[in-house]
Amino acid sequence: MRNIRTLITLIIFTAFFTSCSKEVKEEPIPVPVPEPTTNTPTPAPLQIPQLFAQTINPPLIPTNNPQTIEGVALGRKLFFDPILSGDGTLACASCHSPEFSFTDSSRFSTGITMQQGDRNSMAIFNAAWNWNGKFFWDGRANSLENQALGPVVNPIEMNNTWPTAMASLQAHPDYPGLFNDAFGTSTIDSTLVTMAIAQFERTLISANSRFDRYIMGQSALTPQELSGFNIYNNGNIGGGDCFHCHGDGSNPLWTDNDFHNNGLDATFTDNGRSIVTGNSADDGKFKTPSLRNLAYSAPYMHDGRFATLDEVIDHYSTGVVMSSTIDPLMQHAGTGGTQMSPSDKADLKAFLLSLSDSDFIVNPDFQDPN
Numbered sequence: 619m620r621n622i623r624t625l626i627t628l629i630i631f632t633a634f635f636t637s638c639s640k641e642v643k644e645e646p647i648p649v650p651v652p653e654p655t656t657n658t659p660t661p662a663p664l665q666i667p668q669l670f671a672q673t674i675n676p677p678l679i680p681t682n683n684p685q686t687i688e689g690v691a692l693g694r695k696l697f698f699d700p701i702l703s704g705d706g707t708l709a710c711a712s713c714h715s716p717e718f719s720f721t722d723s724s725r726f727s728t729g730i731t732m733q734q735g736d737r738n739s740m741a742i743f744n745a746a747w748n749w750n751g752k753f754f755w756d757g758r759a760n761s762l763e764n765q766a767l768g769p770v771v772n773p774i775e776m777n778n779t780w781p782t783a784m785a786s787l788q789a790h791p792d793y794p795g796l797f798n799d800a801f802g803t804s805t806i807d808s809t810l811v812t813m814a815i816a817q818f819e820r821t822l823i824s825a826n827s828r829f830d831r832y833i834m835g836q837s838a839l840t841p842q843e844l845s846g847f848n849i850y851n852n853g854n855i856g857g858g859d860c861f862h863c864h865g866d867g868s869n870p871l872w873t874d875n876d877f878h879n880n881g882l883d884a885t886f887t888d889n890g891r892s893i894v895t896g897n898s899a900d901d902g903k904f905k906t907p908s909l910r911n912l913a914y915s916a917p918y919m920h921d922g923r924f925a926t927l928d929e930v931i932d933h934y935s936t937g938v939v940m941s942s943t944i945d946p947l948m949q950h951a952g953t954g955g956t957q958m959s960p961s962d963k964a965d966l967k968a969f970l971l972s973l974s975d976s977d978f979i980v981n982p983d984f985q986d987p988n
């Protein structure tokens with residue numbers, strides 16, 4: 619590309635000077651300045667919220683895919699663009715929409731062939747802090763870059779092939795130039811597509827819930843929410859006993875980024891983590907989801923079986939089922955759960971809702987740019 623441009627510029631220059639030497643008396647025509655090629659992307663380090671800087675380790679960003687203004691902008695465009703799907707109708711954002719905290723509102727998302735999967739779409743935020751680098755409910759992808767390879771070719775999701783997706787992007791009027799801006803080459807490949815999308819996903823930071831502001835000393839919680847926080851951290855029967863896997867509130871991620879069996883089933887139709895590890899001790903274990911933004915991300919659990927937070931709380935209170943791999947941290951499984959009172963359940967729900975970040979879902983930087 620650049621060589622051809624240099625050649626054309628040379629030809630223009632030669633033609634210009636040749637014509638000048640012939641007609642000396644004419645006013646010289648101004649030489650058009652060739653458009654600069656922006657192939658040195660502008661570094662754009664993640665803006666780490668003060669709360670995160672004070673409480674948790676720095677985010678995980680691969681050294682070969684640093685955040686840049688152009689990379690993030692390209693990734694955002696790709697994330698919302700149905701061009702990646704086989705029939706041009708489905709984007710990543712179709713199943714990961716900002717209004718639902720980057721998941722969707724159905725139990726199972728429908729792909730382009732109208733087929734449904736058997737897992738609930740996952741909310742995407744604070745993914746740069748997933749230090750163990752395991753994505754999906756079973757942790758089978760080891761980075762955001764690697765994760766993004768999957769949905770494009772998944773027959774029940776975007777049902778495309780990478781060669782077709784790349785050809786569509788390459789033939790598009792804007793994408794070759796945008797890839798040149800972001801990565802210094804207009805030759806598009808799947809690696810660069812996933813790098814750009816991962817850069818955008820890492821900017822999806824949620825750190826401004828009412829609870830966050832309470833921890834920062836900027837806002838108060840209601841007595842009911844404070845009571846709910848105590849129940850959440852109370853490990854006795856009658857309490858919630860939630861803190862083991864979702865953190866005790868000192869970790870603003872509200873997940874341990876690990877895999878557990880939280881007592882949903884006695885036998886498993888979806889083996890979860892063991893599909894990846896091949897170890898039957900991992901049967902029925904799934905990634906602990908964050909408790910942030912639950913106000914927007916229903917339904918809940920890997921198979922979206924609970925439509926409401928009340929159902930989730932009832933599960934932990936009286937619905938816990940024993941199985942071969944039940945997590946020892948589910949210490950009240952023997953009694954079917956922690957047996958919370960109706961008013962304590964209501965308080966726990968009020969507390970959980972204080973973890974929702976209403977700024978996150980309307981952040982203008984996270985909306986469809988197309």
Ligand code: HEC
Pocket residue numbers: 697702708709710711712713714727728729735737738739740741742745752753754755756762765766769770774775776815819
């Ligand atoms: C048809 C709906 C659908 C589409 C389209 C889709 N996803 Fe997903 N996504 C899901 C489902 C369902 C899961 C969970 C699947 C699993 O665990 O096996 C998921 C999981 C994820 C996760 C894992 C989050 C975590 O915390 O582990 C990320 C990241 C993600 N998707 C990004 C994307 C990107 C990027 C695209 C576009 C290239 C995309 N998705 C397209 C439905 C979809």
Ligand code: HEC
Pocket residue numbers: 850858859860861862863864877878879880882903904905906907908909912915917918919920921930931934935945947948
């Ligand atoms: C032993 C670890 C553990 C404990 C203790 C625990 N959870 Fe969970 N939680 C999980 C795991 C793992 C999942 C995902 C399970 C699945 O989908 O199969 C989950 C899922 C959830 C979800 C669904 C979120 C979503 O996006 O789908 C909510 C809400 C939740 N837990 C709240 C709580 C509350 C409230 C308590 C205490 C009453 C609690 N958890 C105790 C591990 C735990």
